Amino acid sequence: MALADPAQTAPPQSRVKILWPIGLGLLLFLMGLWALHHLLASIDVHQVIAQIKATPWPTLGAAVGATALGYLALVGYDFWALHYLGKQLPLRTVALGGFLGYAFGNTVGISVISGGAVRYRIYSAAGLNAFEVAALSSYIALAMGLGLTMVGVLALSVHPAALAGVISAPEPVIRIGALAATALILGGAFYLSYTGRALRIRNREIAMPAPRILVGQLAVALFDSTMAAGALWILMPAGTPPFASFVAIYAAASMVGILSHVPGGVGVFETVVIAALPAGVPLGEAAAGLLAFRMIYFLLPFVIAFVVVSLNEARLAGGWATRVFGEISEPMRPVISGIEGLAPRIAGVAVLGLGFWMVIVALMPVLGRQGGEPGLITAVLAEGGTQLCALAGVLLIVLSHGLVRRVRLAYWLVLAGLVLGVISVLAADLDIDNAVVLSLAAVVLLPFRGAFHRRVALTEGGYGPLWFAVILGMVASAAVFFFLAYAAHPYSNALWLDFTASSPTPRALRAGLLISALLLGFLLWLTLRPMRRFTFSVDPEQDVAVAEILTSQDVPQGWFALTGDKCVMFSPDRSAFLMYAQRGGMRVVLGDPVGPPETARQLAWEFHERAVSEGLTPVFYEVSTKNLPLWIEMGYALHKIGEEAVVDLQKFSLTGSKFKTMRAEQNRALREGFTLEIASPPHAHELIATLRDVSDAWLAGQKGREKGFSIGRFDPRYLNHCEIALIRRGGEILGFANLLGGPNARRFAIDLMRYRPEAADGVMQFLFIGLIEALRDRGATELSLGLAPLAGLPDRASARLTSRLGNLIYRHGGSFYNFEGLRRFKQKFRPEWRPHYVALPPGTSPYLALTEITLLISGGARNLLTKD
Template identity: 50%
Template sequence: MTLPDLNTLRRILPIALGVALFGLGVFALVHLMHSLDPATVLAQMKSTPPNALLLAVAATAVGYAALVGYDALALQFIAKPLPARIVALGGFLGYAFGNTIGVSIVSGGAIRYRIYSAFGLDAFQVAAVSGYIAAALGTGLTLIGLGALSLHPWVVSQLVPFSPGQVRFGALALLFGALGLILFLSVGRHRLRLWRMDLHLPGPRSLAAQLVITLIDVAAAAFALWILMPAGTPPFASFIAIYAIATMVGILSHVPGGIGVFETVVIGTLPQGIAVSDAAAALVLFRILYYLLPFALGFIIVSVNEARLAGGMMSRIAGRIPASSRPAIEAVHGFAPSIAALVTFGFGAYLLLVSLIPSVRESAMVEGEFVAALLIEGGTLLSAMLGVVLLILSHGLARRIRAAFLLTLAALAGGACAALLNNLDLETATLLLAGALLLLPFARGFPRQAKLTDAVFSPGWFILVLGVVLAALTFFLMYRTTPYSNDLWTEIAHGANTPRALRAGLLASALLLIFAVFNALRPVRRKPVSAQEDGVLEQVSTILNKSGHPHACVALSGDKQFLFSESGASFLMYAVKGGRWVALSDPVGDTAEFTDLCWSFIDLARGASAQPVFYEVSADNLAIYVELGLGLHKIGEEAVVALDTFSLSGSSFKSMRAAHNKRQREGLSMTIALPPHDDAVMRDLQAVSQSWLGGKSGFEKGFSVGRFDPAYLDRFPIALVRRDGRILAFASILAPGDGSRVAIDLMRYLPDEASGMMEFLFLSLIEHYRDAGALELSLGVAPLAGLSSRSVGRMWSRVGRFIYRHGGAFYNFEGLRAFKQKFRPDWRPRYIVVAPGLSPTRAMADVALLIAGGPRGLIGK
């Protein structure tokens, strides 16, 4: 038995801690509510005074307005201010969806990236915003909680083995210590070395504004709950301490929204005279108003924006989009399918719970009427069945499958009919129909024609379904006083809630079991094709010429596999190494099909028990990878020369211009040979290549770079450097389509002609393609260049910078970038994108083996 490595333990321990805290919270909650009557809780919720509900809604509005202030301060901190309307949209949607989904720094960060990147922020700047928000909220919440505890220490006397005096002393010590450290760092502009990170705080003014925002946020949220609490609840000043402690414990639990954990702490700190049912009713209402209501408002905002983008009658009804806001609205469209999937999952869980929880409404049908009992029976069973169907369809929606969207609309309409059969439940029927109507504008976000059940067994989907099932199983607590009898399964009557719930639960469980078995037995369908299959490279070449993407031409090297879109107009190239499927660069072809291709690639990789990796992707499509839940790590920068503005005139190019002219006088010349190439020329090139390889450690490279293969080189123009008719150096040129974008691929020269050869060849190519009317020339990627040295840098950045500075024995990365910098290029970032939990260094090791052709290619002969 092998023990898990350190990286595995680091990934497992936080999850294990979260599961343990969640389990303890559920255990404590069940213990506190063992005598709870759900009918009493529902009745208490309905009897809540309207003015208390209005005040709670108003407090919620104030709280969310304050939360948006965090975004404004974070953008100011990184010196990237945005228009107020954009900050309001990104901040509100980030919190509205993030607070409900849980792990707000991830889900809220993904939403912010979509919106803020449309206005110039990159992935790391948005990550800095999310990190700032998390740190500000955590710090402010801690300070407020400690301050409230120092004033009201008795509120936690039942939870900790300390006296109120000891709690007050400990809270004050921690409070003043934290305040002193914060002021020292902020006023003195000092940095704090915390484990492996250097942290620094904003200035005093920003820090004061942050504290004010935190006070408003926490006070508003605490008031929204306090106003709903029953009589006997501690005064508001004391209740803030209870709320702050419960929120902190909920965040530490890693449970979405702190569900169960938050409620346990609040109920456990209340005076003993307060009925648990009354407190539970207030907590449920608080969840609805503070979490579900903003989520519903955010869903409506996204739906309206989708209608405005759809065109036709929908856009006329919803109104036109101002030009200044259109980038943000179009950015919102990117995560609309994920929101639709989440809403559908919520409706599925809701229908399951409705079918299992007994009705507490006054009967809408005649008591004892057999037909009425049958209708209620059918409505309950149909609700349970459609609840499971919606859970399954939500996975298809997350993967943007068209059939899942259409079936979701049908299932919601069916659920509304089932609700009417189930005791004329008009509220549920209205809710489901409203959801279906709001989903209609989302139709454009579901273009895929994939199978509904492909890759459905993802860990995230299993965890979500398990949570719903566990929540649904609590219905047994509601019927614990009903003695079990076999007759319960067959009894049909208007008031037979227990038998009806048992049958509904059995049906829902049976559907999930059948679905699981069906998927487990389905054969895996694979669509990738290899480069050796007939017609594949010709199809790839056609797509390349339409796209004009020069670096993607390495797809023709013959060492990759391809995944084509359904239309055949786009492809994604990849290779398999160990347990990783490594896709090279972004998809190529029709940009509208890129998301679908990435989804399909991930599905296929995970179906083969492998981890998907995207290597050397550009910044153009980062939003797709963020939406897929993958992690971004910068691996270098591509040097691209703008040919339409390039000129050797001026003092900055004086020495380079003089050296170039000198080599021309010495007899060097460069010409471009177009394919197909003469056999004699190819033999001369092979001699140069073999001579060049003899002076390098390692074998012929591949995967992300071209290799010397006559069939491969015969597809491209080749730059030839000669002296007295003899070929001294050459470079293959990737120039697909109209040739407006070109790139240098394979470049080799005779070792004894190394001095100044690369500079001469690069300058000659720049001038040639500039005169030919090309717009840009790529000089290739400088690996590991441009990695962040800021305090927010990750371990990968630190490792990469170390290799970049000290890896000369392996490859002169720093010298390569310095050489290319002489041509004043535009440096464009390149990334490796990996699944959560996969180390980028481990993924890069596999990529290095792919490029080198194996371990021998890395260490040489």
């Protein structure tokens, strides 16, 4: 299941980079299933299930206790990562972020929910920015990989026979190699830590934390791996190697599972563990232990985390949950509110899992409890219930994708599907246990109702290769499970016509046929359906509608929608809009969607899905920080492109020593006869003609032609929407700038700034100061001086290559554009610098995207070399 179709959203040259990890993961998963089928061909699935049910409660309790201690250790990774970044957060916040991150990330792996997305929601609400959360997630991934590798090779050096069934080498050779690897890992890590040097691998650099943090991190890794291995070892049968040896087996299996890119390492992890066990270990009991481990170490924390999020959603809404569990404390309220955006993804994954479980129940009725005496009524109920169970399972699997997309209809249909599931398991086998589980799932989903607000078609957009891979993996898993369960029952055509209540095999066959037909039919329909083309026609009343929205929203950047070189997409109720242009295979939005927050977010989703449905790459350029959760939710990557200079008009003053030089220059300009006048639209033809002369004279001194998209161009239609600041001397207009913002707005921005070449000295500074004072007197609060491209990009060794390349251009790119000088000039006005980003869907090359956007702005490659 995926948020988007990454193969469609990526340009053609990037699609291979997206598809090959998905294809490789699916291939390795299928290979793992085949290996498991080969290894477990002799076992009886019924006995495995009976073995799990017969596991003593003290054994289960010990495994649960080891799991609890393991997750407590996992939170330690977050604790030390925050120390590494020099950040301090309340322990409750770290515990919540760590537990939820690992509970969802461990279960789902590389799917739509990741530990990083969960942590972003929680830690950003606690004060960390997106780049700090990204650095924290990267640190945790490296720390876990380093710790797991160290524990594995250390255990292998003590007990080299642990992987004798996997590694065909003499024990002394394995021991020496493991000791050498341990020494290399520990020695190298502490050397880099003490010296402060970084390890360079191709174009990446890895820096170790301070020795104190490194020691704490290694202790966490040792405890975490030991507890996780202990939880599995407790559940394994007699004959399993001693615990110290088993730790090496667990570490090796975990590493192979991680490297396989299979979500949760399902199938791959189990194959390595079983292959490494001695020949005398009963395979059926080992399979029971591994299955119980999956349920305790992965599924149980996910369920607990799901319930925690649901209860907090209910507490935020007030009512019974608040009365029972109390109010959320004020310090934790922003953090708990931050989790709210995760609800659709969490619900989608949970429903996907429930759907798959119902498919398995339909294929193997023995999972339920056989109820009633054999007879006609019992046979009818059993047959009907099994087929309904299969239908409900497929329905939940398909609808889970709609939940991720926040579709309201999907939410209500899922609740109906869960009710149908309860009826089916009760009718088929009087299966009280599964009926209770499905009922509780419906109850837990109820507090999430407000998260599903989108009124769109269930099957529009988003069905990408990752979703298809997940479905194929589920079908393959169900098939292997079916063949293992009924290997002892020879096939006969007569089985299809056996409808007796005491014959579960025929029911399972018919359920399998129904499941296969439904899923295959749905996948074929998705693949073969005609592509729906979305057209964006220019509305004759477009400018009027845009102006009405801008009047209520007061977003200066939104006025670029009136330049005439972009298309505008409105929300269904025309209360929000976004502006975009298309170049090549990219459809590029300028700025954040404009309108009421919730409507604007829905519009962004709609734009994304419409672009994807046409095979285009949606890109959001020059977005601010206010919608960062939305881009994370949509799976977009953020790349900083510069900083916007915003002057607080009510605080600005030329008094003080810092403005002594500027004050003197302003007084000199006034003595020379400079004046500022703000002309309101519509403007006289004579004024427009004069301004065109000024503009042409300014353009004559530049390389290239007029730009566009993110910059206004001299167009009378556009200028007649804007107030224009005029700089005069003795009645002659020396320069001008148009203002973005309505007459009663409180926030303004400057777009075109043009002047006669002979008046270049000091005219822009006079314009800025004059506007600041004039707008302040009108009661305005902000004036944007525009973006400083490539300014403020991180220059650390661990920063993205795009950021370091941007810094290089910023410092040494004066031949193309005076980036540093522009920022230095705007800094004279002591503005607040606000970061701006380009938001890119998964797999989209930032270099290609920024190249296309640059060409879109400049109007072609020949116009890039300009100093305007």
